[in-house]
Amino acid sequence: MAFDYEQYLRPGKLPHIWCPGCGHGIVMKGLIRAMDTCGLEKNNTAIVSGIGCASRLPGYVDFNTLHTAHGRAAAFATGIKMAKPEMDVLVVGGDGDGVAIGGNHFIHACRRNIDMTYVLLNNYIYGMTGGQFSPCTPVGAKASTTPYGNPDPTFDIAKLAIGAGATFVARTTAFHATQIDKLIAAGLRHKGMAIIEVLDDCPTAYGRRNKFRSVIDMMKRLKEIAVPIKAAAHMTPEQLEGKVLTGILHQEERPEYCEQYQQVIASAQGD
Amino acid sequence: MAKKVALLQGNEACALGALYAGCSFFGGYPITPSTEVAEVMSKELPKTGGKFIQMEDEIAAMASILGASLTGAKVLTATSGPGISLKQELIGYACIAEIPCVIVNVMRGGPSTGMPTGPSQSDVMQAKWGTHGDHPAIALVPASCQEIFSETVRAFNLAEIYRMPVQILLDEINGHMRERIEFPEPGELEVIDRQQPTVSPADYKPFDDSQGDIPPLASFGSEYRYHVTGLNKAADGFPTAKPELVDAEERRQLRKIEANRADIEKNEEYLTDDAEFIVVAYGTISRSARYAVDVLRKEGIKAGLFRPITLWPFPEARMAELANQVKAIVVPEMNLGQMILEVERVTRRVCPVEGIGRVDGEPITPAQIVAKVKEVL
Ligand SMILES: Cc1ncc(C[n+]2csc(CCOP(=O)(O)OP(=O)(O)O)c2C)c(N)n1
Ligand code: SF4
């Protein structure tokens, strides 16, 4: 039987704002399947986002949803989780939102290892504002503010998250649609900060400027650059040039922030 | 039974007032001269089962309290100078999304890093106009440590009643000054909790104004489920750009203040009945002003003090009335003329309005005020 997405979508809120061919819709479907797999209860779940095309996702799904300010989603989510640790808390948002303006909140949420699942939709461009370069835009690429090609080095979000202390870090692409829900589900089951980066595409603001003739061309590229982490172990650095690793890139056990704070409460109360 | 008493700093009194009001979440970032508020909260909140978090910056601190407030918690943050500048975007978020929260701003000299340990009253206009766009504002300016305690309780009440941010403006002097405080017994000061929705979850709309200008706010994690955004939105909380809905929403938010001035405004008057000259002063400087009034009265000059305790909304009606009665108004403040603009505006200059401004990190003295009144005599 086909999966019933409707049960999780808010009636009357579609059509969404995303352009035809935008990768964000694929990620939303994966997220919904993952939440279904994990049996997340609607009233007990909060989905928090910042600002951007990706950050409009929460408006479409039937949970407690909070569309905050540009870059601040992780900090709002931290307040929700701390105040009500029994809730399941997710963050969704774009690359600009998460690691440019929100970079500070991103790394500190990773460091605290607070129990949240952060799905970062990386289309390596500022889609909503018309295609200015982001910290994830490839060097040399054209954006509306890099008319001569992008001179800025690129963030590796997964490495950033691992370095900052996230205890679950995974990556996949919008082409690998069935892996999206598996990785998000694994992140939801993980106790601690889980970052799932999904590489997707913005045909409108990026593809058009960078000689992608169609959405299919962009999808083909996602397929070609992705290398499962296990396969990468048998590949030479030359073979890995220009590729991105996918799958669960890092997982470890470390005390979770809200649980640690319970010990603060116990000490304060003198138990 | 004798009341519990203590010798407390204003900042400490503020933190304890917050606990009295039922605050259960504090998100902060250290900055002089506000840090003691965070320090007391970090110690006392976990004793009550509440949560203290030191975030990575003031923006994050502000974000964390708004997230926590949406779960139903009463929330507080405290900052100063550069920190209050950083919070402005999310103060606007709290206004438009109508999320109750209390923000303590222990004012220090500026702009920029300015004078971290020097007192100031230079955020008067920022407290009203700091964030972009039209929005409601409530700001309280207590003068003594006892009043800081009780006004902090009132700040929480106003935030919860009107579903909006409320700012408490202290300054380096009354934030750090120590005074004897008598702790009110539980129940002695009114503590108001957030109104909960009574409609069924299916019918709940977080901005439905059909029952009044302040729709009840449900908590995340309860049986109610809803959407919150910083975009202009319709009654159901979802974005809209329909001109008539946007207009109605903005006007309703300002009406929360305008229609409830009697409840929100609070002033103290000292010897104003027969006054021919009045000093309008707030916070720490109102104490110099009161002393100055006594000195002037002894010399036979009919001086009085008008002290706003609620600074925003500004007590327009009473101020205008007093202006018609007196020969001149003197406005001392530790800035180069902020509240005086409001005094001039609402009194329509029916009498001379003279300011005393000071930004050198020293308080305005009674002698300065006495001299000014004599000058305008
Ligand atoms: C404080 C602030 N600065 C700038 C903006 C303008 N802005 C809106 S969305 C956006 C970029 C979004 O890019 P990304 O997060 O990658 O999401 P996408 O649209 O690509 O999905 C920017 C710069 C804003 N809303 N707020
Ligand atoms: S502009 Fe780009 S990111 Fe935004 S909806 Fe269109 S395709 Fe998607």
Ligand SMILES: [Mg+2]
């Ligand atoms: Mg993007």
